[in-house]
Amino acid sequence: MGNPMRIRAAASDGVTEVKVLMNHEMETGQRKDSSGNLIPAHFITELNAKHGDKVVLQAEFGPSVSKNPFLSFKFKGGAKGEKVVISWVDNKGDSRSDEATIG
């Protein structure tokens, strides 16, 4: 189970802006530790965002997305009090899902 992410969703003029800060190493698999051994790659591969039952964003990440990835996007619709759910899986099969209330 990954660490919790921070999600902020704000609706204005019929558009909801979502900002997500994930908590993940995003290890590239190219770095070496102090004894010269390659650190295995560990990064988020897929992410999806849902507003109710509707998928509002799907993303695929490679290891060159920064550590603790940030993501922001906007979708039409969404009202105060409704939920946005963000889920990700990483290359080791770990996953995490968090929700936020649109404010």
Add this chain to the structure above:
Amino acid sequence: MDQLRRNTLKAGSGLSLFSLLVAAGMVKPGVAEAAWSKAAFEAKKMDAALSALGAGSPAESAEVQLTAPDIAENGAVVPVGVVSNLPDTEEVAILVEKNPNMLAARFMLPAGTEAAVQTRIKMGQTSDVYAVVKAGGKYYMAKKEIKVTLGGCGG
């Protein structure tokens, strides 16, 4: 018959059945319905990455805007934003020409989601960054050189 079963079990000792199946390519780890675009993410050449995305050679378009700093002091965290003013934008991909693997991220935008995404990427060195957009079944792009003073892929 029994011999085969025995060998299979022997090979499986110490490994879980799941990881065996993964190794054999029979089971994909992660979410089944959205398969990660392995070929595109592992491409080490720009044209290979683009063709793995199905983009071929996208036309440069002024309707695609790539927002990023001219100079990134820290290559580990480079804020990048892509906005597309093209109608029916379905997909946005961000690629870094001089990274070991070009493709950084790919976004699929269902109808109703605006073609405006922002994220942060790592850059090993000064490079052109490409925003490739799929709109109405065609591919367009914008590029921008970002100078990196401190690489983000070193130890």
